[in-house]
Amino acid sequence: MKTAFQEQVSRILAWCRTGACILAYHRVAELATDHDQLAVTPEQFRQQMSIVRRHYRVMGVADLTAALCRGQAPGRAMVVTFDDGYADNFTHALHILEEFEVPATVFVTADMVGSARAFWWDELDSLISSAGAAAGVGPVPQDLHSVLKTLPAPQRDRMLRDLAARQGVARENQLARTALTHTQLKQLAAHPLIEIGAHTLSHPQLSALNPQEQDHEITQGKRVIEAWLGRSVNSFSYPFGGRRDWNATTRRLVQTAGFSAACTTVPGLVTRACDPLALPRCLVRAWSGAAFQQRLAAFSQEAKRMSPPWKMSRGARARVA
Ligand SMILES: [Zn+2]
Numbered sequence: 001m002k003t004a005f006q007e008q009v010s011r012i013l014a015w016c017r018t019g020a021c022i023l024a025y026h027r028v029a030e031l032a033t034d035h036d037q038l039a040v041t042p043e044q045f046r047q048q049m050s051i052v053r054r055h056y057r058v059m060g061v062a063d064l065t066a067a068l069c070r071g072q073a074p075g076r077a078m079v080v081t082f083d084d085g086y087a088d089n090f091t092h093a094l095h096i097l098e099e100f101e102v103p104a105t106v107f108v109t110a111d112m113v114g115s116a117r118a119f120w121w122d123e124l125d126s127l128i129s130s131a132g133a134a135a136g137v138g139p140v141p142q143d144l145h146s147v148l149k150t151l152p153a154p155q156r157d158r159m160l161r162d163l164a165a166r167q168g169v170a171r172e173n174q175l176a177r178t179a180l181t182h183t184q185l186k187q188l189a190a191h192p193l194i195e196i197g198a199h200t201l202s203h204p205q206l207s208a209l210n211p212q213e214q215d216h217e218i219t220q221g222k223r224v225i226e227a228w229l230g231r232s233v234n235s236f237s238y239p240f241g242g243r244r245d246w247n248a249t250t251r252r253l254v255q256t257a258g259f260s261a262a263c264t265t266v267p268g269l270v271t272r273a274c275d276p277l278a279l280p281r282c283l284v285r286a287w288s289g290a291a292f293q294q295r296l297a298a299f300s301q302e303a304k305r306m307s308p309p310w311k312m313s314r315g316a317r318a319r320v321a
Contacts (some may be wrong), residue, residue: 019073019269019270019271019274019303020059020064020073020074020075020077020078020079020269020270021056021077021078021079021269021270021281021282021296021299021300022061022064022079022081022263022270022279022280022281022282023052023078023079023080023081023281023282023284024081024082024083024241024263024265024281024282024283024284025040025045025080025081025082025083025093025284026038026039026082026083026084026086027039027040027084027086027088027089028040028041028042028045028088028089028092028093028096029041029042029086029088029092030042033125033129034286035125035128036121036125037285037286039286040284040285040286040287041286042092042093042096044286044287044288044289044292045092045093045096046096046099047288047289047292048284048287048289048292049080049096049097049099049100049102050100050289051289051292051293052078052080052100052102053100053101053102055076056076056077056078057074057075057076057077057078058077058078058079058080058101058102058103059074059077059078059079059103060079060103060104060105060195061079061081061105061195061197061235061261061263061279062105062195062234062235062260062261064077064079064261064270064279065235065260065261065276065279068270068272068274068276069260069276071272072272073270073271073272073274077270079105080097080102080103080104080105081104081105081106081107081197081237081263081281082104082105082106082107083107083199083237083241084107084108084109084112084119084179084199084203085106085107085108085109085112085113085179085180085185085199086119086178086179086180087177087178087179087180087181087184088178089106089180089188090180090184090187090188091184094188094191094193094194097193097194098193101193102193103193103194103195104193104194104195105194105195105196105197105235106188106194106195106196106197107197107198107199107235107236107237107263108180108185108196108197108198108199108225109179109199109200109201109202109203109221109239110198110199110200110201110220110221110224110225111153111201111202112179112180112203113179113180113181113182113185113225113228114179114180114181114182115177115179116177117177117179118176118177118178119178119179119203120148120156120157120160120203121145121148121149122178123160123164124144124145124148124160124163127160127163127164127167127169128144130167130169144163147159148160149204149205149208149240150204150205150208151204151208152204152209152213153201153202153204156204182228185225185228185229186228186229189229189231195235196225196229196233197233197234197235197236197237197261197263198218198221198222198225198233198235198236198237198259199221199236199237199239200217200218200221200239201216201217201220201221201224202217203239204217204239205239205240205245206218206238206239206245206246206247206250207244207245207246207247207250211249211253214249214250214253215253215256215257218236218250218253218254218257219253219257222236222257222258222259232258233259234258234259234260234261235259235260235261235262235263236254236257236259236261236262236263236277237262237263238250238254238262238263238264238265240265241263241264241265241266241281242264242265242266243264243266245265246264251275251277251278254277255277259277260276261276261277261279262276262277262278262279263279263281264278264279264280264281265281265283266278266280266281267280267281267282267283267299267302267303268280268281268303269300269303280303282296282299282303
């Protein structure tokens with residue numbers, strides 16, 4: 001009779017035969033509040049990377065995509081990705097990735113690099129918190145997040161400014177800088193374990209924009225980072241990444257812009273049938289090592305019942321390649 005641990009290992013191995021897993025992270029940081037559940041602590045990340053290193057074959061997005069284009073889905077493969085371009089990817093995550101020799105792709109929101117401003121959803125969270133704390137001030141509606149994400153950047157910025165004014169809060173004092181600086185981005189890009197990918201200019205919900213606006217966000221986000229780094233950027237991550245956050249037009253524009261891989265946040269495993277421009281991922285939350293292992297096992301069971309975000313014909317795969 002198998003022990004619980006042996007059961008766990010055999011479940012993981014069974015899953016490994018079915019496809020690769022792309023983990024989606026955002027932040028590695030100790031936060032006082034984390035409304036959007038974007039952060040794992042450095043200790044949790046260390047435990048998770050230890051498991052990834054011991055049980056899986058680690059690889060980058062580029063290697064996984066190359067395998068898909070050859071009609072293969074590498075078994076026991078695990079890919080680590082970070083969305084948005086938070087500075088803690090450099091200050092907190094990098095040395096843990098080095099410790100376990102795990103490669104990672106960091107998808108960078110181009111307009112935020114070097115910005116003294118917070119990411120807009122963090123600013124909104126902060127405004128919601130301060131509204132809750134301030135006596136006599138009405139609460140900020142929680143569904144503002146879903147409204148703001150559909151707006152072009154200038155309108156979104158105007159709305160945040162009005163909101164801050166209503167709360168009597170000076171925006172520049174609201175939050176510390178959290179995005180990568182240009183120097184950090186260049187140091188990350190020069191690291192042999194790190195691939196830099198693109199995540200648009202301003203992190204809009206692309207499906208809410210017209211094709212010209214989408215193209216501007218996708219193409220310019222790529223060009224700006226390429227100009228900084230002096231090399232091509234081949235991987236992309238759809239902002240928000242859910243099935244409603246991008247559409248067929250978005251995918252076509254991503255392909256036309258010259259990307260060879262694009263990640264969604266649609267849950268699932270990467271199988272041979274997956275479109276390299278619509279890769280499913282597994283969102284990682286603030287889990288201990290043990291919880292991470294259990295979640296991965298449960299995710300693998302679930303994933304077998306999920307359809308990939310976009311199945312791909314052999315001809316389409318050849319065109320991407
Ligand atoms: Zn993002």
